[in-house]
Amino acid sequence: MEGLFFNVNGGYVEGIVRGYRNSLLSGQNYSNLTQCETIDDVKLQLAPSYGDFLASLPPNPSTSDLASRMTDKLVAEFKYLFAQATGSSAKFLEYMTYGYMIDNIALLITGTLHERDTRELLERCHPLGWFETLPVLCVATNIEELYNSVLIETPLAAYFKGSLSHQDLDELNIEIVRNTLYKNYLEDFYNFINTHPDFSGTPTQDVMAEVLQFEADRRSINITLNSFGTELTKLERRKLYPEFGKLYPEGSLMLSRAEDVEGVALAVSAVADYKAFFDAVGLSQGSSGLGGMGGGPADGKSLEDMFYQKEMDLSKLVFTRQFTPAVVYAWMKLKEQEIRNVTWISECIAQNQKERIGNFISVF
Amino acid sequence: MSGAVGREAVFPTRQSLGLMKNKLKGAEIGHSLLKRKSEALTKRFRDITRRIDEAKQKMGRVMQIAAFSLAEVTYAVGGDIGYQIQESAKQARFRVRAKQENVSGVLLPTFESYTQEGVNDFGLTGLGKGGQQIQRCRETYARAVETLVELASLQTAFLILDEVIKVVNRRVNAIEHVIIPRTENTIKYINSELDELDREEFYRLKKVSGKKQRDVAAADAEILAARQKAAEEQAANPKAPAATAVPVQEEETVDVLGEQEDNDVIF
Numbered sequence: 001m002e003g004l005f006f007n008v009n010g011g012y013v014e015g016i017v018r019g020y021r022n023s024l025l026s027g028q029n030y031s032n033l034t035q036c037e038t039i040d041d042v043k044l045q046l047a048p049s050y051g052d053f054l055a056s057l058p059p060n061p062s063t064s065d066l067a068s069r070m071t072d073k074l075v076a077e078f079k080y081l082f083a084q085a086t087g088s089s090a091k092f093l094e095y096m097t098y099g100y101m102i103d104n105i106a107l108l109i110t111g112t113l114h115e116r117d118t119r120e121l122l123e124r125c126h127p128l129g130w131f132e133t134l135p136v137l138c139v140a141t142n143i144e145e146l147y148n149s150v151l152i153e154t155p156l157a158a159y160f161k162g163s164l165s166h167q168d169l170d171e172l173n174i175e176i177v178r179n180t181l182y183k184n185y186l187e188d189f190y191n192f193i194n195t196h197p198d199f200s201g202t203p204t205q206d207v208m209a210e211v212l213q214f215e216a217d218r219r220s221i222n223i224t225l226n227s228f229g230t231e232l233t234k235l236e237r238r239k240l241y242p243e244f245g246k247l248y249p250e251g252s253l254m255l256s257r258a259e260d261v262e263g264v265a266l267a268v269s270a271v272a273d274y275k276a277f278f279d280a281v282g283l284s285q286g287s288s289g290l291g292g293m294g295g296g297p298a299d300g301k302s303l304e305d306m307f308y309q310k311e312m313d314l315s316k317l318v319f320t321r322q323f324t325p326a327v328v329y330a331w332m333k334l335k336e337q338e339i340r341n342v343t344w345i346s347e348c349i350a351q352n353q354k355e356r357i358g359n360f361i362s363v364f
Numbered sequence: 365m366s367g368a369v370g371r372e373a374v375f376p377t378r379q380s381l382g383l384m385k386n387k388l389k390g391a392e393i394g395h396s397l398l399k400r401k402s403e404a405l406t407k408r409f410r411d412i413t414r415r416i417d418e419a420k421q422k423m424g425r426v427m428q429i430a431a432f433s434l435a436e437v438t439y440a441v442g443g444d445i446g447y448q449i450q451e452s453a454k455q456a457r458f459r460v461r462a463k464q465e466n467v468s469g470v471l472l473p474t475f476e477s478y479t480q481e482g483v484n485d486f487g488l489t490g491l492g493k494g495g496q497q498i499q500r501c502r503e504t505y506a507r508a509v510e511t512l513v514e515l516a517s518l519q520t521a522f523l524i525l526d527e528v529i530k531v532v533n534r535r536v537n538a539i540e541h542v543i544i545p546r547t548e549n550t551i552k553y554i555n556s557e558l559d560e561l562d563r564e565e566f567y568r569l570k571k572v573s574g575k576k577q578r579d580v581a582a583a584d585a586e587i588l589a590a591r592q593k594a595a596e597e598q599a600a601n602p603k604a605p606a607a608t609a610v611p612v613q614e615e616e617t618v619d620v621l622g623e624q625e626d627n628d629v630i631f
Contacts (some may be wrong), residue, residue: 063435110451124447174452175491182492219492226495240491304440304493340439347435351428 006323010089013081017327020077021319023049024331025338030362033345039066042346046070063350067343074335075127081328088198089325094155095189096329100129101156102185106178108137109169112146131155143169159184176232179223179240186216186242204324211314211329216245217274218307224255224264225303246271277306305361312337312363337361371549376557384554388547395539402532404468409525412518419515423508430508433501440494449489456480458506460513465521470528475517477510 007014025033029045036042039060046054053073057065082093104125111121118138125134133153140146147166151157159181169177193199193208220241227237238256242248247255247268254267268274281303301309311333318330341360348357374380437445461476490498 107447110448114451116451121447174448175489179491222493222495223491226491232491302496304497344435344439347432347438351432351435353428353432356432 003323009086010323010325013085013089013325014323014327016081016084017331018319020331021327021334024334024364025049025341025362026364027362030341030345030360033342034357036345036349039063039346039350042066042342042349046342063343063346066346067339070339070342071127074332074339078128078328078332085325088196091196092193092199092204092325093328095192096332097128097131098156098185098189099182100126101131101134101154102129102159102178102181104129104134105137105151105154105156105181106174108134109143109146109177110174112137112140112143113169113174115141156181156185158188176236176240179219182219183240183242186212186219187244190216190242190244202324203321204326207314207318207321207324207326208329211311211318211326213245214310214314216242217247217251217268217271218311220245220247220252220255221264221268221274221303222307224258224267225261228260247274273310277303277310280306305359308337309361312361316363334363337363371546371553374550374554376554376561378558381551381554381558384547384551388544388551391539391543391547395536395544398532398536398539401468402529402536405470405525405529405532408467409522409529412522412525416515416518416522419511419518423511423515426504426508426511430501430504433497433504437490437494437497437501440497441490445489445494445498452489458509467525470525472521472524473517474521475513477513479506 025046029049032045033042036045039062043054043057043061043066050070050073053069053076054066057069061069078093082090082097085093107124108118108121111118118140122135122138131154133150136153137146137150140150144166147160147169151160163180163184164177190209190212193205193212199205199208223237223240234256238252241252241255243252245252247270251267251270255264258264258267265275265278268278281301315330315333318324318326321327341362344360345357348354372384374384457480459478459480461478463474463476465472465474489495
């Protein structure tokens with residue numbers, strides 16, 4: 001049934017995204033990229049997918065320039081999709097940008113706290129997290145003003161409400177603010193795709209629920225692992241876990257009590273996927289393998305790599321479903337991973353560290 | 365030799381000869397001391413050069429690893445974290461203490477790095493993702509900065525020592541090739557002048573005594589002649605007493621150092 005009228009509104013967008021998907025770099029492209037000797041070669045190899053955006057780069061561009069041009073292309077494509085989407089699909093795409101908005105707002109809050117000229121911060125903001133009232137944030141000169149008159153007007157106001165007061169903005173570490181917002185955002189997004197009449201009971205709900213659950217679990221696990229050895233208390237830590245996902249509620253509770261990597265491994269052991277990750281990187285035996293990509297264990301994969309790999313697999317699976325805007329989400333994730341991959345490869349080439357060049361995640 | 369370095373403008377007197385001899389002795393002691401200092405400094409200098417070489421090579425390796433760990437962070441976090449870290453840093457965790465080291469009288473600054481425990485301004489950065497990479501990157505960069513501090517301390521010592529060694533060597537050379545020869549020349553000159561004076565004096569005395577002898581001889585001859593004449597007169601005129609001879613004798617033996625009035629003595 002859901003397929004009957006989907007194409008009336010969402011067909012064009014979905015078609016475009018499936019077209020975009022075909023321009024993603026394949027394993028063949030990646031193996032060509034790893035053979036490159038200079039950044040110019042990389043640029044040449046990327047020409048079929050990114051030609052017009054890379055053309056204006058000077059010879060031997062820096063890695064960050066390359067990455068920012070690739071991001072420009074992603075942004076341009078997404079904006080086109082956003083302009084074409086209507087109704088609930090548009091709302092869905094808007095939700096996707098909230099994540100970037102959180103980063104931008106965290107950036108601006110940091111700037112305001114340190115009384116910097118926020119205008120110059122606007123250039124650093126991620127273009128996807130741009131919203132109309134973002135420049136207004138620059139007007140605020142102190143945190144209270146920012147909270148009372150400016151943040152209320154942003155689309156993120158709902159995420160501030162009830163969990164963060166303006167005193168919190170002043171006192172709490174900006175990372176805690178960011179993660180609280182992100183938690184609220186994920187919960188809201190999850191709620192949106194489960195309850196919105198256009199999405200509940202459709203493939204969108206199926207795939208997005210899985211993707212978001214994974215995202216929530218990943219954040220919980222990462223926050224726990226990264227909080228060891230910092231001043232973050234267990235109580236505060238628990239508040240940052242999104243309240244859904246495969247780990248919720250038992251796993252989250254165990255995570256909040258975990259004191260070391262073994263505790264985390266134990267907490268996630270209920271979920272086969274995560275248990276497999278922890279076993280693969282050897283974290284369940286000892287904490288020595290925390291290193292990750294550096295002196296990493298096993299095949300050089302860190303837990304982060306495993307999570308990225310899993311995210312990519314999920315995103316790839318999304319393309320097997322039809323009549324859903326979830327493909328846009330999946331395409332975004334794939335594209336971001338692709339940019340990270342290319343950045344990694346070009347860093348390796350630029351710094352002459354060829355032995356680790358294969359440490360990227362190729363999907364197709 | 366004397367033309368190249370010349371001599372000092374002194375009056376060739378015995379006093380200045382004594383001064384010059386002292387000066388020469390002082391210069392020789394100073395020369396040997398400075399020479400030893402220069403050798404000590406040069407030894408140190410070579411040591412530092414070698415350590416700079418090592419530190420630079422180490423820096424190359426460490427900086428490469430550090431830059432790469434930053435690339436890892438970029439990959440894991442998927443964005444730029446630079447701004448956030450710059451803003452959240454309030455206190456220096458890595459600090460440098462400056463000390464002084466004394467190498468043969470040269471004060472060399474040395475920098476000693478230490479980490480202020482308990483200062484951890486970006487402990488929560490990357491909480492959502494990439495935290496481990498960020499921590500590792502921070503440690504790598506801390507090591508890189510340590511190497512840089514070590515290198516900075518060596519380079520400063522290198523520059524200062526270089527300068528000091530140049531000055532000391534210049535002094536050693538100046539003493540060896542200018543001051544000592546010049547003093548020796550001066551001593552030689554004073555000696556020769558003094559000898560010359562001695563000889564002149566001797567000649568003068570000789571001349572004076574020669575003249576005196578001649579005068580004495582002439583006077584003797586006169587007296588002799590007078591005596592003969594008197595004897596002849598006595599022989600011719602025995603009445604006359606020998607009194608004439610006696611005053612002449614008295615005239616001759618006048619005491620020069622005596623207490624009598626002298627015409628040309630003014631006081």
